[in-house]
Each structure stands twice: as structure tokens, then as C-alpha cells.
Amino acid sequence: MPTNTPPLSDDTTVHTLIIDTDPGADDVIALLLAMASPERLKIQALTTVAGNVPLAKTSRNARLAREWGQRPDIPVHGGAQRPLLRTPIYAADIHGSEGITGVQVHEPAQPLAEGHAVDYLIDTLRAAPAQSVTLAMLGPQTNLALALAQAPDIVRGLRELVLMAGAHFNGGNITPTAEFNVFADPHAAEIVLGSGVPITMLPLDLTHKVLATPERIARLRGLGNQAGRIVADILDAYVRHDMQYYGLPGGPVHDATVIGYLLQPSLFGGRWINVAIDSREGLGFGQTVVDWYGGLKKPANVRWIAEGDAQGFFDLLTQGIGRLP
Numbered sequence: 001m002p003t004n005t006p007p008l009s010d011d012t013t014v015h016t017l018i019i020d021t022d023p024g025a026d027d028v029i030a031l032l033l034a035m036a037s038p039e040r041l042k043i044q045a046l047t048t049v050a051g052n053v054p055l056a057k058t059s060r061n062a063r064l065a066r067e068w069g070q071r072p073d074i075p076v077h078g079g080a081q082r083p084l085l086r087t088p089i090y091a092a093d094i095h096g097s098e099g100i101t102g103v104q105v106h107e108p109a110q111p112l113a114e115g116h117a118v119d120y121l122i123d124t125l126r127a128a129p130a131q132s133v134t135l136a137m138l139g140p141q142t143n144l145a146l147a148l149a150q151a152p153d154i155v156r157g158l159r160e161l162v163l164m165a166g167a168h169f170n171g172g173n174i175t176p177t178a179e180f181n182v183f184a185d186p187h188a189a190e191i192v193l194g195s196g197v198p199i200t201m202l203p204l205d206l207t208h209k210v211l212a213t214p215e216r217i218a219r220l221r222g223l224g225n226q227a228g229r230i231v232a233d234i235l236d237a238y239v240r241h242d243m244q245y246y247g248l249p250g251g252p253v254h255d256a257t258v259i260g261y262l263l264q265p266s267l268f269g270g271r272w273i274n275v276a277i278d279s280r281e282g283l284g285f286g287q288t289v290v291d292w293y294g295g296l297k298k299p300a301n302v303r304w305i306a307e308g309d310a311q312g313f314f315d316l317l318t319q320g321i322g323r324l325p
Contacts, residue, residue, distance in 0.1 A: 005272045005303065007265040008160050008198055015134040015262055016159075017041045018124070020079075020117070021255070022051025022139030023061035024095050025102075025238040029231055029317075030138055030255040031062065035069035036227075036320040037263055044124065044133070046076045047117035051139035051184055052091045053099035055081045058139070061099045063108040068230055070325050072110055079117025080142040083185035091180055094241055102237030103230055121147040125157035136262065137163045137192075138255040140181050145188035148195055158197045162262060164255045165189065166203035166275065166288035169306070175286065177278075179204050183286030186279040193277060193301055200303040201275065202257050203288065206268070210257055210310045211250030212239050219318055227324035253317075260313045261305065267316070269307040272300035 009015070019034060021027045034041050046066070048059040059078045066074055082088045098105045113120075121143060125133060135158060137144065144161075147154060165181045172178040182189045193199065212235045221232035239251025261268050274291040278284040290304060 005270065007200065007303065009262070009265055011264050011266050013040070015041050016132055017043050017134050017136060017262070018045055018047060018121070019043065020047045020049060020135060020137045020139065020143050021062055022049050022058045023065060023099055024052035024058070024139070024255065025100050025234050026253050026255040027052070027138045028061060028065045028100055028234060029253055030259045031065040032069050032227055032231065032324060033256055033259045033317055033320045035066070035071045035074070036323045040263055043074050045113070045120060046074060047079050047120060047143055048076065049079045049117070049139050049143050050081050050088060051181065052095045053097070054090065055079070057099045059112055060107065061105070063110060063112070064105060067108045067110065068227060075113035077113050077115055077117040077120045080146060083140060083142055084145060084187045086185065086187065089184055095238070100234060102233040102235070117143045118146045118150070122151045122154055125154035126151065128157035130156050131159045133157050134160050134162065134262065136258050137161060137165070138258060140185040141165070141188040141192045142185045145185070145191040148191055155195055155197050161192065161197050161199045162258050163199060163201045164207070164258050166201050166290070168203060168205055168288060168290035168292065170204040170208050172287070173204055177284050178286030179288065182277060182288055186277050186286045190277045190279055193275060199301060200261065200305065202261060202305045206305045206308050207252040207254040207257055208246070208248070210252060210308050210313050211248055212253050213250035216250065216314045220321060223318065223322045225322065225325060227321050231321050256317060257308065257313065260316055264312070264316055267309040267312045268305050270303050270305035273302060273304050274298040274300055275302040275304065
């Protein structure tokens with residue numbers, strides 16, 4: 001098997017994009033980067049899901065990101081309040097009780113759009129030209145799993161799914177084997193992986209190599225604009241836990257790498273492999289079972305991203321945030 005296989009897109013691809021998200025500090029930074037790149041990322045909507053914090057707060061934080069990015073044209077649809085089957089869990093110990101630390105949060109003036117996120121996904125993907133919509137998924141995959149269960153025909157409208165999810169070589173961040181987004185709803189992840197849509201997954205194997213160091217945060221702050229200050233303030237607070245817990249020289253900005261990948265896939269390397277989800281109760285609950293060497297001889301269903309140019313990503317992030325107010 002080759003050590004690297006090409007992505008579905010290149011550095012010039014224009015994406016018709018929906019972002020499914022559970023903000024979360026790193027989600028907010030991802031959303032700001034996406035909103036800073038309208039010539040490449042034609043954002044149709046943000047759909048929110050419970051994850052890092054409960055749905056009311058993820059939905060507010062998505063609207064806050066929209067306000068900070070000054071993109072009132074982007075609707076935000078609230079979605080699933082809980083996982084398909086498992087007991088809900090949150091990550092307030094990492095993201096704070098409001099989902100974002102380091103900045104003051106408030107209720108944005110612009111409300112949620114009418115209509116549930118699952119209904120929005122079904123209606124939009126059914127109406128879309130074949131294989132035309134890229135769906136970036138930054139949190140638990142509950143919304144898409146519910147949409148697929150109700151309307152399996154919507155796969156026709158999807159071009160690609162790009163997920164921040166999973167862990168293999170790195171180990172997990174919520175259990176020794178599981179990454180949070182999958183652990184929060186492994187049954188949804190199973191449905192999504194079985195959809196037949198091309199999937200690119202950016203796991204902890206990658207994100208723990210792409211670190212927001214003090215020097216990189218200072219460069220963002222030095223941009224001098226509001227967005228640069230917001231991102232730097234969020235990162236200063238957010239990265240402390242992982243720097244202490246893992247002994248790293250900086251902290252991962254997990255979800256922002258998804259947007260970096262959409263904008264400049266040449267910064268990243270991976271291979272098409274078979275990935276399965278362990279949804280059985282026990283030590284492996286929520287694990288992404290990654291057949292990196294192809295020993296099971298099963299069809300590949302995921303492009304697993306294992307490498308990335310960290311400085312190239314932070315250059316891209318800094319340039320993008322610098323374009324915002």
C-alpha cells in the first residue's frame with residue numbers, strides 16, 4: 001500500500017460547504033477561518049449539535065462566531081440535543097462551562113434560522129446537484145446519522161465528508177482508546193462510516209502534531225484586528241490543559257485543521273484505509289479501529305490523515321484570520 005494517497009480535492013477547489021459543529025473553542029477558530037475564505041468555501045449553513053457543551057450553548061457559540069466573522073448571510077440551524085443511544089457527555093472541563101474560555105460570551109443579536117438541522121440537511125441535500133455538497137463535521141456525527149436514517153437517498157447530494165474524528169497511533173483524548181467526537185456518539189459514527197460517501201478523517205494522530213505554540217499565538221495577536229485578538233485569547237486559555245496534560249510545547253487546534261485541509265490539502269498526507277467503530281460497551285467503546293496496513297483486506301472507506309505541515313497550517317490560519325475585521 002502506498003504511504004500517501006491523493007485527496008479528492010486540490011488547493012484550488014471551490015467547495016459548496018455545510019459545517020456541522022459543536023462549538024467549542026477549536027470549532028470557533030475553524031468557523032472564523034472558514035468565514036474568512038468566501039472565495040473558496042461557499043458556506044451554505046452552520047448546523048449545530050450537542051457535544052463540547054449542550055446544544056443551547058453550541059448554537060449560541062456558532063452564532064457568536066458568525067457575529068465575530070461578520071457573516072450575517074450564513075444561517076445557523078440547531079440540531080440534535082443528545083446522542084442516538086448513549087448517555088450524553090460534554091467536555092466542559094476542556095472548553096469551560098460556556099464552551100469558550102478566554103473571551104466574554106454574550107447572546108448574539110441574530111437568532112437561529114427556522115427549522116431543525118436534520119430537516120435542513122435532508123431538504124438541502126435532496127435538492128442539491130449530485131455530488132455537489134461538502135459536509136465538514138467538527139463534532140459528534142448525530143445530525144447526519146439522523147438524516148441518513150430518515151432519508152438515505154441524501155447521499156446523492158454529498159461530494160465528500162471531512163471529519164475531525166478518531167485516533168489510532170496517538171491514542172484517545174477522552175479514554176485511552178477513544179477520541180471525544182466519536183466517543184460522544186459512536187452509533188452515529190457507525191452510520192456515517194457506512195454511508196458510502198467518500199470520507200476524509202483528521203484524527204488526533206494529525207492534530208497532536210499541529211500545535212498552537214506561544215509564538216504562533218503571539219503572531220495571531222500581532223495581526224492587530226478583532227478576530228486576531230479573539231483567536232489569540234481563546235487559544236491562550238484553551239491550550240493550557242493539553243500542554244500540561246500531554247507535556248506538549250503547544251496545544252492542538254483540532255477542528256481548525258478540517259478547514260485547513262479544505263483550503264490547502266497539499267499540506268496534509270494520508271492513505272485510504274478501512275476504519276470501523278467499536279460501539280460495544282467496554283474499554284474500547286468509541287474507538288476508531290484503523291486497519292492502517294490493510295491486513296483485514298476490507299474495502300477502504302476513509303482517507304485517514306496522519307501527517308501535516310504544522311507551520312504551513314498556522315501560516316494559512318494567520319493569513320485567514322488577518323482578512324477578518
